[in-house]
Amino acid sequence: xxxxxxxxxxxxxxxxxxxxxxxxxxxxxxxxxxxxxxxxxxxxxxxxxxxxxxxxxxxxxxxxxxxxxxxxxxxxxxxxxxxxxxxxxxxxxxxxxxxxxxxxxxxxxxxxxxxxxxxxxxxxxxxxxxxxxxxxxxxxxxxxxxxxxxxxxxxxxxxxxxxxxxxxxxxxxxxxxxxxxxxxxxxxxxxxxxxxxxxxxxxxxxxxxxxxxxxxxxxxxxxxxxxxxxxxxxxxxxxxxxxxxxxxxxxxxxxxxxxxxxxxxxxxxxxxxxxxxxxxxxxxxxxxxxxxxxxxxxxxxxxxxxxxxxxxxxxxxxxxxxxxxxxxxxxxxxxxxxxxxxxxxxxxxxxxxxxxxxxxxxxxxxxxxxxxxxxxxxxxxxxxxxxxxxxxxxxxxxxxxxxxxxxxxxxxxxxxxxxxxxxxxxxxxxxxxxxxxxxxxxxxxxxxxxxxxxxxxxxxxxxxxxxxxxxxxxxxxxxxxxxxxxx
Ligand SMILES: Cc1cc2nc3c(=O)[nH]c(=O)nc-3n(C[C@H](O)[C@H](O)[C@H](O)COP(=O)(O)OP(=O)(O)OC[C@H]3O[C@@H](n4cnc5c(N)ncnc54)[C@H](O)[C@@H]3O)c2cc1C
Numbered sequence: 044x045x046x047x048x049x050x051x052x053x054x055x056x057x058x059x060x061x062x063x064x065x066x067x068x069x070x071x072x073x074x075x076x077x078x079x080x081x082x083x084x085x086x087x088x089x090x091x092x093x094x095x096x097x098x099x100x101x102x103x104x105x106x107x108x109x110x111x112x113x114x115x116x117x118x119x120x121x122x123x124x125x126x127x128x129x130x131x132x133x134x135x136x137x138x139x140x141x142x143x144x145x146x147x148x149x150x151x152x153x154x155x156x157x158x159x160x161x162x163x164x165x166x167x168x169x170x171x172x173x174x175x176x177x178x179x180x181x182x183x184x185x186x187x188x189x190x191x192x193x194x195x196x197x198x199x200x201x202x203x204x205x206x207x208x209x210x211x212x213x214x215x216x217x218x219x220x221x222x223x224x225x226x227x228x229x230x231x232x233x234x235x236x237x238x239x240x241x242x243x244x245x246x247x248x249x250x251x252x253x254x255x256x257x258x259x260x261x262x263x264x265x266x267x268x269x270x271x272x273x274x275x276x277x278x279x280x281x282x283x284x285x286x287x288x289x290x291x292x293x294x295x296x297x298x299x300x301x302x303x304x305x306x307x308x309x310x311x312x313x314x315x316x317x318x319x320x321x322x323x324x325x326x327x328x329x330x331x332x333x334x335x336x337x338x339x340x341x342x343x344x345x346x347x348x349x350x351x352x353x354x355x356x357x358x359x360x361x362x363x364x365x366x367x368x369x370x371x372x373x374x375x376x377x378x379x380x381x382x383x384x385x386x387x388x389x390x391x392x393x394x395x396x397x398x399x400x401x402x403x404x405x406x407x408x409x410x411x412x413x414x415x416x417x418x419x420x421x422x423x424x425x426x427x428x429x430x431x432x433x434x435x436x437x438x439x440x441x442x443x444x445x446x447x448x449x450x451x452x453x454x455x456x457x458x459x460x461x462x463x464x465x466x467x468x469x470x471x472x473x474x475x476x477x478x479x480x481x482x483x484x485x486x487x488x489x490x491x492x493x494x495x496x497x498x499x500x501x502x503x504x505x506x507x508x509x510x511x512x513x514x515x516x517x518x519x520x521x522x523x524x525x526x527x528x529x530x
Contacts, residue, residue: 046499050317050384052305054269055116059388060424062126064247065325083294084112089270091115092124096253097465098299103260105473113264116269125247126371126426130352131165131458132183132241133158136199139209146489152207153487159167159213161463165249166242174252176245179357183241183341186233190355190395193235215239229410243341243354273309282446299448304429306451316454320430321385323395323424324369327403332412337364344406349373357406371398385505388425396423401468430454432499438464439491
């Protein structure tokens with residue numbers, strides 16, 4: 044894992060696989076708001092994923108006169124956000140015990156509450172702004188196939204409800220026996236299940252919607268313009284940064300990197316701290332015996348050393364009833380170690396293609412029925428996540444680099460964190476003393492970038508212990524892994 048963490052990510056690759064969500068592409072996919080790059084900007088953001096879009100949105104909400112430029116290497120929203128599972132699901136019980144152990148109970152509670160608030164806020168934002176993105180708040184179920192996970196999960200849920208209060212919506216869970224889980228969720232072989240509030244969304248369309256709101260407020264969007272490098276100015280009077288691109292340079296006093304797994308290309312000190320991780324996913328036509336109205340909840344299937352995550356396409360949407368399912372890393376040799384450090388989202392892993400294609404009929408067994416006459420798989424694609432050394436994103440000013448900010452490395456959990464992290468980042472950048480104090484009340488301090496966090500060693504999934512050996516998320520003291528920050 045150490046060797047894989049050292050692989051430089053480079054720039055996003057040309058001609059990536061086209062995700063289910065990006066077909067057809069938005070009409071702003073190749074937008075350049077101005078023919079030439081502006082020479083300077085008050086704020087420059089690198090990335091048009093959900094993080095970059097919400098950073099731009101928050102800045103423009105506060106300072107509508109500000110000149111805000113957003114650079115994107117490929118098409119708009121062509122990174123992880125445009126190619127993910129669209130699962131707005133926190134699964135906070137899987138990390139709560141670990142967060143409490145390492146950061147204290149208050150912080151564990153803050154993280155769980157923020158994750159829940161982020162999910163709610165995402166769906167509410169889509170509704171408030173009328174963004175056509177199939178936003179569907181609904182319950183999710185974790186179908187458990189492993190005794191260790193079942194026990195750890197039960198204990199973690201009980202502990203959350205005792206410490207946070209069973210009326211806390213972030214601690215709302217229902218626990219089902221094997222018999223109940225099999226009957227209710229059509230999953231023979233389940234040992235049990237946990238059900239809780241979550242949702243699904245077309246995060247490509249959602250983020251394009253956020254970018255559109257920003258464009259209406261004056262955002263200058265420059266797609267197909269990779270930032271090749273960034274350099275600080277040598278002036279001591281006012282810090283500033285210059286972004287080098289093939290189309291010229293942009294100078295700015297405020298540079299925000301929302302570059303997820305690619306961040307080390309621009310910021311060498313994050314090499315080995317943020318590690319790209321390639322994920323793979325498929326969209327499948329439902330089997331004939333699945334409910335004609337579609338499955339009412341989203342799913343995760345949790346087994347000894349990994350999981351799959353799945354959303355059914357909600358009624359009334361294109362291809363309603365389709366099953367979007369990804370994961371499978373735990374089925375590869377070495378728990379998928381080969382996918383760490385891998386940034387080739389122009390390709391898919393053949394073993395994962397085979398596994399993901401087969402697993403749906405496997406999970407639903409006789410409840411799947413016959414495959415559609417046009418075949419099971421409608422589309423498959425891959426995408427690049429940013430894995431962090433401690434499983435949490437890095438938010439805030441970059442230590443020792445005045446004028447440079449980051450909001451990056453959201454693991455498989457961006458739909459659960461990005462909106463609130465962008466709000467906090469911009470609050471810290473532009474807010475006054477009162478706002479900063481408010482931020483301390485709700486934003487988990489452990490997510491701020493710090494010198495201390497830069498010292499943690501990346502260990503990836505290889506640090507994962509066998510079930511029963513440890514509680515959820517138990518990690519080595521030195522290095523922390525991000526496996527439980529799931530989609
Ligand atoms: C297959 C897959 C499935 C997933 N499923 C889920 C899920 O169901 N639920 C969930 O919560 N999370 C999921 N995730 C994770 C989630 O998608 C990410 O955490 C989230 O999208 C991160 O958003 P972001 O804006 O930080 O990064 P991204 O969306 O990756 O955006 C980063 C952008 O920066 C651009 N960029 C990078 N370097 C440069 C440069 N030098 N110059 C210019 N532009 C640059 C990239 O092109 C990219 O568009 C999944 C991820 C993948 C890959």
